[in-house]
Amino acid sequence: MSDDLPIDPERNTQAEPLSRAIGERYLTYALSTIMNRALPDARDGxxxxxxxxxxxxxxxxxxxxxxxxxxxxxxxxxxxxxxxxxxxxxxxxxxxxxxxxxxxxxxxxxxxxxxxxxxxxxxxxxxxxxxxxxxxxxxxxxxxxxxxxxxxxxxxxxxxxxxLPSAFPNLLANGASGIAVGMATNIPPHNLHEVIDACLHLIKTPDARDDTLAGIVQGPDFPTGGVVVESRETIAETYRTGRGAFRVRARWEQEDLGRGQWQIVVTEIPYQVQKSKLIERLAELIQTRRIPILADVRDESAEDVRIVLEPKSRSVNPDQLMAALYKVSDLEVRFSLNMNVLIDGRVPKVCSLKEVLRAFLDHRREVLVRRANYRLEKIAARLEVLEGYLIAYLNLDRVIEIIRNEDEPKKIIMAEFGLTDVQVEAILNMRLRALRKLEEIELRAERDNLLEEREGLEAMLADEGAQWARIADQLKEVRNLFGKSTSEGLRRTQITEAEDVAPIDMDAMIEREPLTIILSKMGWIRAMKGHQPLDAELKFKDGDGPGLALHAETTDKLMVFASNGRFYTLPANGLPGGRGMGEPLRLMVDLPNEAEVISVFPWREGEKYLVASKEGNGFVVQSGDILAQTKTGKQVLNGEALLCRPVSGDHVAVVGENRKMLVFPLDELPEMGRGKGVRLQKYKDGGLSDAICLTLTDGLSWPMTGGKTRTESDLGEWLGKRAGAGRMAPRGFPRDNKFA
Known part of the structure; x- marks a missing residue:
């Protein structure tokens, strides 16, 4: 009845700190994941x-x-x-x-x-x-x-x-990958013939050097083939430490089409690369014109891989074309090696090539010893039965008489002939038809063979050298089944060092054409062919309208300066065409939602730009310091950016939100690659409204209503030192406090 009573929570609750309770349970989970799920065993892989x-x-x-x-x-x-x-x-x-x-x-x-x-x-x-x-x-x-x-x-x-007993080193032959808790493993496949050769060398020379073993196991041998481009020193170091990476490239060949025409045919792709996604990537590179020397890609694969790459012209160097594709597609990948395995099924450890082979060989020796002992037990049991058969054969008539006449023949046979229970059971269970086979010569021959086998097994168990010799013979048998003597056992992945190919000038391959860049208020960008009027009426999405417009060329790099002080770089030839509404600029670069585009202009080598923040700080930056290599852009101005103006002339004119204007020499501004800058103008309230570079002798011009322009030629009233307060802007200066 006590089992049916309700459980008292207070009596069956144990107080424990939360950190300890969570820690113990998470550790249990981590160990379970490591040992029973994610990491392979070094013995059977x-x-x-x-x-x-x-x-x-x-x-x-x-x-x-x-x-x-x-x-x-x-x-x-x-x-x-x-x-x-x-x-x-x-x-x-x-x-x-x-x-x-x-x-x-x-x-x-x-x-x-x-x-x-x-x-x-x-x-x-x-x-x-x-x-x-x-x-x-x-x-x-x-x-x-x-x-x-x-x-x-x-x-x-x-x-x-x-x-599993594992007659071959499956861990290296087939590789493994897995993610545990706090650790991971990634082992590439290898050639079984080479791995067994390394095992045989380790049996012969137990203190073999890691470099020697790495020379026998040349490198990964992927089922999809490909080419590993790494030096022998790098591969040896990777196998010595158990950590590293291999660069794997697609295998390709140049196919002659006659009349000077040719195409590239990719016949093997890197391991674990999906062919469909690879071709999608190559097609995207053609569509966005990132590789202008590539004209077309076709998948002509059947059972074998056959990807056809057509060049833009026959003057293209195929090695340079492939070198360019290696950088931007999965025609080249890096396969990481992390030989983190379970030693004896219990201890996770990052092992070298030698340690992995040693773990396998030690396992094979244990398997050999256990199988030998098992066979000895079977031999002993069979010899016992054979001895009984021989005694029964020599006294066959008496044994048959006892069985026919006695109620309990088992006890009598045991007592009369001194046989064991097992021997008598074997005799009694024998079928009559077996009596014709029960010949003394055959029984003695079988007994002698078993005695000889037992003697050989006992000698092997007593001699460690004989054990390793037997293991070596077994490995050679497996090598004959799966090694290089079979078509499946031949090495598929070529090991070579990367050849130095002169980088191709992609810009030189782009056809130079005029473009008109349109950026809408909502941030949609497009490129229209030709130099169209910048004030031409265009179609925009509902709720959108014209923003910035400029003339450029397909060979230009387009610079985008945003309010977060970052410069972003876009290739003009990669912008969407002008037939549609374009694409969002924020999808092309990592421009935060809160950041606004301030200016867009084509990059020119050797030019300088004045950048300034709303607080009134700024400096001059060279064009080489604003080029960005990634989508995240390049941080140049610290603070909330306001403007970016090309540097020309000898003076700088600034105007604040308080309509006070100041003109000071350009050489008072420092040239910097990145920073906050220096104070341009002093304010009690508000901040900077606009700035522009000018030549003092030419004066300052600004637009007026009606399309007219006004020029203030005498700027002596506003001349001063940088960081001064300035004076009220000239009469007729635009109400929006903008110079242009």
Whole structure:
């Protein structure tokens, strides 16, 4: 009855600091993620989900030479028996094991749509079928011979292997990637032949140097091929530390079309790059004219990759064209290496190439010893039975008589012939048809063979050198199955050093044409062909209207100065055409919503500009200091910017919101690359309204109503030192306090 009583919260509540409670629980979660989900085991190179998939398929008897089974059945068995997580995640993991463009040595043989290099997802699990691949057989060879430990599954009804025997270094052969809590791993695939050669060298020379092993394992060998462009020193250092990156490029060739025409054909793309997105990117580069020497891109791929790139003209250097595309597309990527793995399935560690190989070899030795001991037990049991058979054969008539006449023949046979319970059970369970095979010569031959085998196993277990020799023989057998003697085992990724290609002058390839740049009040920008009248009537979106207009050319770099004090750079040839309403400027550059565009002008080398803030501070900046290389722009003026004017003449005229004007020499302003600047004019209230550069002898001009212009030639009344208060502006000066 006490079990049915309600629980008293006060008696069953334990007080604990929040920080400790959260810390302990988060640590438990982190350890679970690291050990049971995200990081592979250094011994078999598998995460738990992959190991459980392969083991469940083995339990379903899906041998490489057997029948296929529905993927839904496999996924259901894995989820119900071993991996209590989402079926979608399990199926995705299994599908990846079957993708020959993702796995260097696929572990699952798939039938149906398992996705493609374009990035399309596999078909639903009810439509596809699968079975184990040959490589999986090698990973699980000896699993039934007590070669590894087993543990209860999640509900204790079944057992599953802690690790697979793994006849080859799958961690390096197929690679791995994963993100845990506070750590991650990323290991590229490698060539199995080279990895086994490195293992054999490490067996022969246990204290081998990392550089020697890195010389045997030349570098990653991706299933999609490509070219790794890194120096041998860089690759060796990466394998020595377990951290680094490889630059991977597409493989291409120049195809002659006759009459001097040619095109580039890309036959292999970098690992994990989706072909469809790569082609979309290349098409975008053509549309935005970022690579003006590229005319067209076509996808002519069937089973093999074939991407055709057409140059703008035959005078283009193909190496320079590809060098330009490497910088702005995924025709070149950086594949990071971070060999963070679980040592003995428990301790996460960033390992060098040598440490990973050593962990695998130590595991293979343990597997060898356990399989040998298991075989010795089986031999001992069989020898015991054979001894019983031999005694029974020598006394066959008496044994048959006892069995026919006695009520309890077992006890009598044991007592009369001195046999064990196991031997007598074997004799009694023997079928009559086996008596014709029960010949002394055959029994003795089998016994002698078993004794010889036992002697060999015991000798091997007593000699460490013999153990490593046996491991080396096993590795050579696997190498013969999957190595370079087979078409699948040949190296696919070329290792080379990057060649220095002279950078191409993109601006020189742009056809020079006049443009009229239009920026609306709401920030929509477009470029109309030709130099149109700047005051021409144009169509704008509802609620929008004309803002800024200027003449430029397609070869110009367009500078945009905003109220946040940043300069943004846009290529004029990349602006949207004038047929539509344009595109928002804020989509082309990272211009904050609160920042307003102050001025737009074409960049000119060697020019200088006066920049000033609303507070009345400013300085002169050179054109080379305002060019921005990224969309985020370049910060030049600190504070809320007001204006940007080209520098000319010998004096500066400034006017404040209080309508006081001051003229001072231009050389009183400093030249700076970035900063707040110096005080231009002193104010009691308000701030700066406008500023302009002028030549003192020419006077100061400003527009009047009716299209007329007025010039004040004598500016002596307003001359002074920088940071002075100034005097009231001349009679007739515009009411908006603007010089232009």
């Amino acid at each position: 598998l995460k738990p989900v992959h190991r459980r998939i392969l083991y469940a398929m083995r339990e379903l008897r899906l041998a490489p030479n057997g029948a296929f089974r529905k993927s839904a059945k496999i996924t259901g068995d894995v989820m119900g028996n071993y991996h209590p997580h989402g079926d979608a995640a399990i199926y995705d993991a299994m599908a990846r094991l079957a993708q020959d463009f993702a796995m260097r040595y696929p572990l699952v043989d798939g039938q149906g749509n398992f996705g493609n290099i374009d990035g399309d997802n596999p078909a639903a699990a009810r439509y596809t079928e699968a079975r184990l691949a040959m490589a999986s057989e090698a990973l699980m060879d000896g699993l039934a011979e007590d070669s590894v430990d087993f543990r209860p599954n999640y509900d204790g009804t079944l057992t599953e292997p802690v690790v």
